[in-house]
Amino acid sequence: MKKAAKRIYMGLVFLFLYAPIILLIVYSFNSSKSRGQWGGFTLKWYAELLQDRQIKEALYFTIIIAVLATIISTIFGTLAAIGIHNMKRFPRSLSLNINNLPVLNPDIVTGVALMTLFISVNIQLGFVSMLIAHIVFCTPYVILAVLPKLRQLNRHIAEAAMDLGAKPSYALRKVIIPQITPGIISGALIAFTLSIDDFVISFFTAGTQVTNLSILIYSMAKRGVKPSINALSTIMFLTVLVLLLLINKKSDKGEELLL
Amino acid sequence: MRRRMKLLAYPYSAWMMIFIIFPLLLVLLYSLTSGDIHDFSSLQFSLQSYKRVAEPIFLKVIGNSFALAIISTIFCFIIGYPVAMIIARANPRHRGKLLMFIIVPMWMNFLLRTYAWMAILSPNGVLNRFLNVIGLQPLEIMPGEIAVLLGMVYNFLPFMILPIYTVLVKIDRNLLEAAGDLGANKVMTFFRVEFPLSIPGVVSGITMVFMPAVSTFVISGLLGGGKTPLIGDLIEQQFMSDRNWHFGSSLSIILMIMILISMAVMSRMDRNDEKERKPV
Structure with a gap:
């Protein structure tokens, strides 16, 4: 009885979580443009999607920004984390508090603050400003992912390496970095997902020339429902699902990785 | 060694000055x-612009944003806590899978998730077609507050479930058994032992839901249709269309301060709770 109640409850919650997504997928194959009616099976929205120059361009910008922001903020954040870790107590906690600001502040405040900065110093809003903004909000997460690994590190190992004649830069590359690699990888993963999914900060810093997928979906949805968005949702959902299944299969620690 | 490693942080310190401190x-x-x-x-x-914030229309908007955010946080808690508990108590072999099903929708683009609700709730959307078929009156939910609320709960529910789950799954089962051995029934064990131990998770769940909910302009823009603007909508308007940066900036500062205060209150609650527990 109790078990059944639990099952029903979980079922309802999953229904709530998945019904909208499944509905979008179903309607992406609906040949009737109106949402309430089923006009027969079609792939024409997918064809339309493939021909849509706007969507292709937005996809291009989304991916290139995410890749660049991930690479830059991972390197930048890892070095900064090593530096912050070796600071004295006061400067360290000060740096960490400032570093936490973009994490704790609502996205909209970070977004308008950066937009204000770019416009005040006459940086044209566009690709560069959006990339900078993404690095600004991704790097703190990389630092937060790397720091715990640095704390677990045995300080004496790096010192031993240098006693044995390694230069500090060599010790960094051969001794410290390999030991904190899990932290760096999870930092990079967080940065990538945040960047690829970001809407609010991009919205304020992208200007009118550059659009990423989120901004495009927002402006399309504001104008009304367009069936090709359904097709886009379906493709994105299936991509995410396949990726997650792969990650889950590949590592026994799939659960940890996802969180 | 330490001194030289420290240098690695200096470029980032300068970066933080330029791109975090200076913009604020x-x-x-x-x-x-x-x-x-x-x-x-x-x-x-x-x-001037702070005075404008204090005008009744804008105070109402701010009050509305907080009310909606609080209500959606409460809903997320009521729905999410049992989910976290069920998953934490599930067979460890199924836990990963259940958790993944909670996470998958979160990985889908936030805009698309909100858009999906537009398709369901809009006047000639799926819900009303369905009601029509079974012979009921159509509902006028969207645009409106209920639609915004639904959108918030839908988008942020996983943020409530995950931190609570993370805490619940680590609770030593022996403690619960001990409470039972000492004569507590299941309800008492829950309220006196398990729930208090899970408060850190609840606190971070509440912050993770409340924060994005109170500052959103996407959900209210798409599902509320401008009928009930929130503080996020106001800020967005000032910067994107009205070009009144002074007013927009005051609103942002006020939003920031209110969030910082509510987070401070939350972490205080968390810490008080720890203090109470420690002597025991």
Whole structure:
């Protein structure tokens, strides 16, 4: 009885979580443009999607920004984390508090603050400003992912390496970095997902020339429902699902990785 | 060694100054001045825009944002806590899978998730077609507050479930058994032992839901249709269409301060709770 109640409850919650997504997928194959009616099976929205120059361009910008922001903020954040870790107590906690600001502040405040900065110093809003903004909000997460690994590190190992004649830069590359690699990888993963999914900060810093997928979906949805968005949702959902299944299969620690 | 490693942080310190501190100071500056935003010499100290925030229409908007955010947080908690508990108590072999099903929707683009609800709730959307078929009156949920609320709960529910789950799954089962052995029934064990131990998770769940909910402009823009603007909508308007940066900046500063206060209160609650527990 109790078990059944639990099952029903979980079922309802999953229904709530998945019904909208499944509905979008179903309607992406609906040949009737109106949402309430089923006009027969079609792939024409997918064809339309493939021909849509706007969507292709937005996809291009989304991916290139995410890749660049991930690479830059991972390197930048890892070095900064090593530096912050070796600071004295006061400067360290000060740096960490400032570093936490973009994490704790609502996205909209970070977004308008950066937009204000770019416009005040006459940086044209566009690709560069959006990339900078993404690095600004991704790097703190990389630092937060790397720091715990640095704390677990045995300080004496790096010192031993240098006693044995390694230069500090060599010790960094051969001794410290390999030991904190899990932290760096999870930092990079967080940065990538945040960047690829970001809407609010991009919205304020992208200007009118550059659009990423989120901004495009927002402006399309504001104008009304367009069936090709359904097709886009379906493709994105299936991509995410396949990726997650792969990650889950590949590592026994799939659960940890996802969180 | 330590001294040299420290140098690695300096470029980032400079970066933080330029791209984290300085922009916020600019917002603060604009909130406290009036004049042409493109000409720094024309800026003059003025509390005009803060006065404007205190006008009844805008106070109502701020109150509305907080009310909606609080209600959606409560709903997320009521729905999410049992989910976290069920998953934490599930067979460890199934836990990963159940958790993944909670996470998958979160990985889908936030805009698309909200858009999906537009398709369901809009006047000639799926819900009303369905009601029509079974012979009921159509509902006028969207655009409106209920639609915004639904959108918030839908988007942020996983943020409540995950932190609570993370805490619940680590609770030593022996403690619960001990409570039972000492004569507590299941309800008492839950309220006196398990729930208090899970408070850190609840606190971070509440912050993770409340924060994005109170500052959103996407959900209210798409599902509320401008009928019930939230503080996020106001800020967005000031920066994107009205070009009144002074007013927009004051609103941002106020939003920031209110969130910082509520987070401080939450972490205080968390810490108080720990203090109470420690002597025992």
